[in-house]
Amino acid sequence: MPTSRIFDDDSGLWNAFQQGDIEAFEHIYRTHSSLLLAYGKRLCSDHDLINDVVQDVFLEIWTRRSTLRDLHTIKYYLFRIVRNKLSKIRMNAPLLATDGEDVIADDQLLSPSIEFLITQQETNNDQSARLQKAIVKLPSRQREAITLAFYHDFSNDEIAGIMGINHQSVINHLNRAIICLRDLFTSHPTALILIGLFL
Structure with missing residues (x-):
């Protein structure tokens, strides 16, 4: 056999x-x-x-x-x-259709699974929903970069190659996304801890 x-x-x-x-x-x-x-x-x-x-x-x-x-x-x-x-x-x-950033439109691009930020962590449904909504509101390139990094485990250099941008741009997109998410969740300690895992 x-x-x-x-x-x-x-x-x-x-x-x-x-x-x-x-x-x-x-x-x-x-x-x-x-x-x-x-x-x-x-x-x-x-x-x-x-x-x-x-x-x-x-x-x-x-x-x-x-x-x-x-x-x-x-x-x-x-x-x-x-x-x-x-x-x-x-x-x-x-x-x-593009959104001015030469990538796919916001309403069609990357609704990232909440699981990539909440790995092996327990959160309530309201908090999970808030984080999901916050990610969806990120500019499209930030959302794509954060999804490739944390959901698919690509390195910054690999993300640069996939998205057709340079290494520093990837870092900028990731940093801006994380800062934005952190600012949105300053009153939610558990979410802050989860976001902080990727800083």
């Missing part, structure tokens, strides 16, 4: 995939497809479009596998492709 292979790291997995290993490809798909769908659906309200984009990404990397470059991480590479594809679609259609 065949057993699933274990890949030591992203590099080994990617190398096997580039050589046409279907099991490696399936492993990449299983590991990353749901994350890409969740991220894409926070960038665009057209969920059918996001499903198509994610499927296209996996079809594209499979057909071009032998010519693809070495990776920093597979997750980073796939996130960047999805974002680039959505940016190109936005340039050709009003599906992803």
Whole structure:
């Protein structure tokens, strides 16, 4: 009876995939497809479009596998492709209208899960709802940066690459978002502690 292979790291997995290993490809798909769908659906309200984009990404990397470059991480590479594809679609259609920051509109972008700020912490429903609403009100680039950092665990350099901005801009967006959230929750000690975890 065949057993699933274990890949030591992203590099080994990617190398096997580039050589046409279907099991490696399936492993990449299983590991990353749901994350890409969740991220894409926070960038665009057209969920059918996001499903198509994610499927296209996996079809594209499979057909071009032998010519693809070495990776920093597979997750980073796939996130960047999805974002680039959505940016190109936005340039050709009003599906992803901008808000003046050359990113997706506020009402369509990133409603981040509260879980990424409340990991292993207990808060009441009212406080959680207040924090969620505060995050949604952040400028779109701040929201995207904070989501990539705390929900998807990307480094500042990786966020810069995904968003197409420089390292310092990422730091600025994160700092401004955290300061804004901290100011909104000065009367809520537990929320302050949670926000302070990321300072």
